[in-house]
Amino acid sequence: MQSKGYEVITASAAGPEIEEVCKREGVKHFPITFTRTLSPLQDLKALWQLIRLIKKEKPDIVHTHTPKAGLLGMMAAKYCGVKVRMHTVAGMPLMEATGATRSILKVTERLTYACASKVYPNSFQLMNYMERAFSFYENKFKIIGEGSSNGINTKHFSMEQLDSAELSELRNQLAIPGEAILFVFVGRLVEDKGIHELVEAFTALKGNAFLLLVGPFEDEREPVRLDVKEEIKSNVQIKHVGFQRDIRPYLAASDIFVFPSYREGFPNVVLQAAAMGLPAIVSDINGCNEIIQKDFNGLIVPAKESASLRRAMQQLMENESERRALAKNARPSILKYDQNLVWQKIEEEYSTSLRCSKTQGN
Secondary structure (H helix, E strand, O other): OHHHOOOOEEEEOOOOOHHHHHHHHOOEEEEOOOOOOOOHHHHHHHHHHHHHHHHHHOOOEEEEEOHHHHHHHHHHHHHOOOOEEEEEEOOOHHHOOOHHHHHHHHHHHHHHHHHOOEEEEOOHHHHHHHHHHOHHHHHHEOOOOOOOOOOEOOOOOOHHHOOHHHHHHHHHHOOOOOOOEEEEEEOOEOHHHOHHHHHHHHHOOOOOEEEEEEOOEOOOOOOOOHHHHHHHHHOOOEEEEEOOOOOHHHHHOOOEEEEOOOOOOOOHHHHHHHHOOOOEEEEOOOOHHHHOOEOOOEEEEOOOOHHHHHHHHHHHHHOHHHHHHHHHHHHHHHHHHEHHHHHHHHHHHHHHHHHHHHHHHO
């Protein structure tokens, strides 16, 4: 965006990545005391910080991501009179919530959409859900390009960028036999990502298979069941390597990508795995079932069904020709989500929105 003449400033909760991001992107950053949980007093403080920031910087566009930043950011932008107020929806917690929590989340979504001038679900099926659940605001909903919030760097996520000898050494370090089938999952190890079903399905497989888990536990917010965590720690055929800054070697060293999540917007990790040429097994949910086409570049199974997941994993384990056919189609199928193409579409939306706001102002 800066190369197109935009001045960009960012705001988020504090974190260890901020300094690196600011240095890499060359942007001015403002810390805001966002929380992920429902915390009225802290949220009011964050809202006031955003209002002060917007009044000081006077932006032409405010573009928010994540539910909490969207709610507070859109409220602050509308209060301050910003005409172009854009909110991207990438997954929706209320889809899995129940009871009072679901009711509260639905109210906050309505308030976010009421304050936004335009709302951008990052997948077509997510937009379909939103149109049913929030029909009053459907005239504000729009998909940018083919979907995805940011796309992926397909040059970076490419087998050509990696050394095959190093990949063999990685398997050796993980004690994965060369003839074994290696399944890989990348993401947070929490219930909503389908970790319970994945571990249950894997332990029921027959044959020489290993499971590689790339990502951290989140015990403070969303702990997995103790029996599942113990299985991950004690099973010699399950390798947990925690958070990894560069996931490419782990994808490239694996045979099959598996992602049984309960809900997503448009998951980058599925795009990344496909870009690395991996056949995938994903759950039949928003985003996943748009990236993966059944029997073309992967398999699709019902969410929350460990038996269906096990059958799909066993099927690809035992059928090398099918794995090769799916893998051959994986990378070409996601090139339309290349980051530069997505960025171009976002910039076009910025430009169009600014022109419209000026016309309406006149």
